[in-house]
Amino acid sequence: xxxxxxxxxxxxxxxxxxxxxxxxxxxxxxxxxxxxxxxxxxxxxxxxxxxxxxxxxxxxxxxxxxxxxxxxxxxxxxxxxxxxxxxxxxxxxxxxxxxxxxxxxxxxxxxxxxxxxxxxxxxxxx
Numbered sequence: 001x002x003x004x005x006x007x008x009x010x011x012x013x014x015x016x017x018x019x020x021x022x023x024x025x026x027x028x029x030x031x032x033x034x035x036x037x038x039x040x041x042x043x044x045x046x047x048x049x050x051x052x053x054x055x056x057x058x059x060x061x062x063x064x065x066x067x068x069x070x071x072x073x074x075x076x077x078x079x080x081x082x083x084x085x086x087x088x089x090x091x092x093x094x095x096x097x098x099x100x101x102x103x104x105x106x107x108x109x110x111x112x113x114x115x116x117x118x119x120x121x122x123x124x125x126x
Contacts, residue, residue: 029083036077062123067093070100098123
């Protein structure tokens with residue numbers, strides 16, 4: 001049985017929908033992973049390697065090179081966080097919607113739980 005209340009934190013993201021600032025366990029880890037993904041590399045004080053190139057890629061061409069960069073950036077984020085083990089990562093371009101969909105299957109180590117995370121990255125230019 002998964003441990004409950006192991007990780008506790010706060011987030012104002014989606015407060016209106018959830019009616020609480022409190023996050024626990026899987027919700028908190030997912031939010032931390034998404035924050036890492038959406039943080040521009042070099043923007044954190046005293047952590048110049050934290051973050052990804054993904055926030056800067058909105059105007060890049062949606063091609064195989066871009067898909068490969070995003071795949072590598074996501075792998076780096078999942079490897080960075082000791083609370084999860086990445087079981088599978090599928091990164092697919094959707095040329096009609098001008099976006100990349102990333103689906104990750106992760107194992108939450110101390111929670112002894114497997115769950116999915118889906119991310120959509122939209123590109124502005126064609």
